[in-house]
Each structure stands twice: as structure tokens, then as C-alpha cells.
Amino acid sequence: MNETCFYCEEEIEGYLRFASFVYENDHVEKPLCQHCYHEWLEGIKN
Numbered sequence: 001m002n003e004t005c006f007y008c009e010e011e012i013e014g015y016l017r018f019a020s021f022v023y024e025n026d027h028v029e030k031p032l033c034q035h036c037y038h039e040w041l042e043g044i045k046n
């Protein structure tokens, strides 16, 4: 049973990457695929 990406809902194979989001004043971590994780990192920098 694989995790699915929080953004694109594709199955994540191999190493799981987690991105931190603030959701309703709570701090949550969601799994992202390699592609979306990279885009998330880019978003943080900007």
C-alpha cells in the first residue's frame, strides 16, 4: 500500500518526502511525490 501525493494524487514510490503546511491553525505534514516536493521547495524560496 503506497502513499499518494497530496497535490497530484499519484502514488509515491520509494522515499517519502513530507511538506509542512499550516491548516486551520494546525501544523500538518503531507506526503509529496518527488516532482511536487521540488515545486513546493521552489515555492518556499519565492
Ligand SMILES: [Zn+2]
Pocket: 005, 006, 007, 008, 009, 010, 032, 033, 034, 035, 036, 037
Ligand atoms: Zn505529486
